[in-house]
Amino acid sequence: MSDSSTDNEASLHQYQDIQYSLKQSNRKTTSLFIERDGSVTVRAPLPYDMAKIESIIEQKRSWIYRNLAEWEDLNRVQVHREFVNGEGFLYLGRNYRLQLVDEQDEALVLKNGRFLLRRDHVDSGMEIFKNFYRTKGLDRINQRLTHFAPKMGVTFGSVRVMELQHRWASCTSKGDLNFHWRCLMAPLAVLDYIIIHELAHRLYRNHDAKFWDAVDKVLPDYQRHVSWLRHNGAGMGL
Numbered sequence: 456m457s458d459s460s461t462d463n464e465a466s467l468h469q470y471q472d473i474q475y476s477l478k479q480s481n482r483k484t485t486s487l488f489i490e491r492d493g494s495v496t497v498r499a500p501l502p503y504d505m506a507k508i509e510s511i512i513e514q515k516r517s518w519i520y521r522n523l524a525e526w527e528d529l530n531r532v533q534v535h536r537e538f539v540n541g542e543g544f545l546y547l548g549r550n551y552r553l554q555l556v557d558e559q560d561e562a563l564v565l566k567n568g569r570f571l572l573r574r575d576h577v578d579s580g581m582e583i584f585k586n587f588y589r590t591k592g593l594d595r596i597n598q599r600l601t602h603f604a605p606k607m608g609v610t611f612g613s614v615r616v617m618e619l620q621h622r623w624a625s626c627t628s629k630g631d632l633n634f635h636w637r638c639l640m641a642p643l644a645v646l647d648y649i650i651i652h653e654l655a656h657r658l659y660r661n662h663d664a665k666f667w668d669a670v671d672k673v674l675p676d677y678q679r680h681v682s683w684l685r686h687n688g689a690g691m692g693l
């Protein structure tokens with residue numbers, strides 16, 4: 456940390472578990488906001504009053520959590536799963552052990568509480584699992600969208616399950632919805648939250664109070680799921 460930053464360059468800071476970049480403001484007020492990429496920025500006048508900045512972060516803590524949850528860096532913790540007997544793989548919030556098998560029609564099936572992967576497909580295990588999440592995910596997500604959309608009075612366009620950069624899901628201005636295949640590793644209730652969150656964007660583009668009210672109407676305990684994602688999201692990977 457330096458007290459000689461007189462230009463507009465941002466410096467990176469950490470307050471407890473919240474990382475933020477600090478930029479000089481020409482106004483007298485200190486403000487905190489979340490950038491489009493999900494990073495937290497504080498603008499404050501010089502000289503920086505760190506105590507004041509930190510108390511603002513403290514006041515806004517739950518608001519920050521809510522907003523960061525969506526962008527939680529999926530790659531913060533590199534999960535590395537191996538395609539060997541006994542390795543655990545998540546599906547809808549449960550951990551299933553992998554078993555390699557010699558004979559089986561499909562490359563991968565979930566059966567009797569185990570993921571069965573054909574031994575001659577081990578080298579492409581990553582792609583096969585992603586494909587499993589994508590195809591199973593699309594069915595599941597479509598079902599839930601069809602259930603929740605009318606309750607919320609919204610429509611939606613095309614639905615895709617894919618690899619997304621820094622988000623669990625996204626909603627285009629035309630109403631097309633994209634979901635990360637990793638969403639399928641979350642418990643159903645959390646998956647529902649992700650789906651409802653995107654549908655609420657059909658009503659409000661930004662995460663303002665009206666947006667969260669719309670989520671709250673269909674899912675009064677949504678905060679629990681936001682926090683689940685925050686704490687477990689990084690571990691959801693292959």
Ligand SMILES: [Zn+2]
Nearest residue numbers: 525652656662
């Ligand atoms: Zn959102």
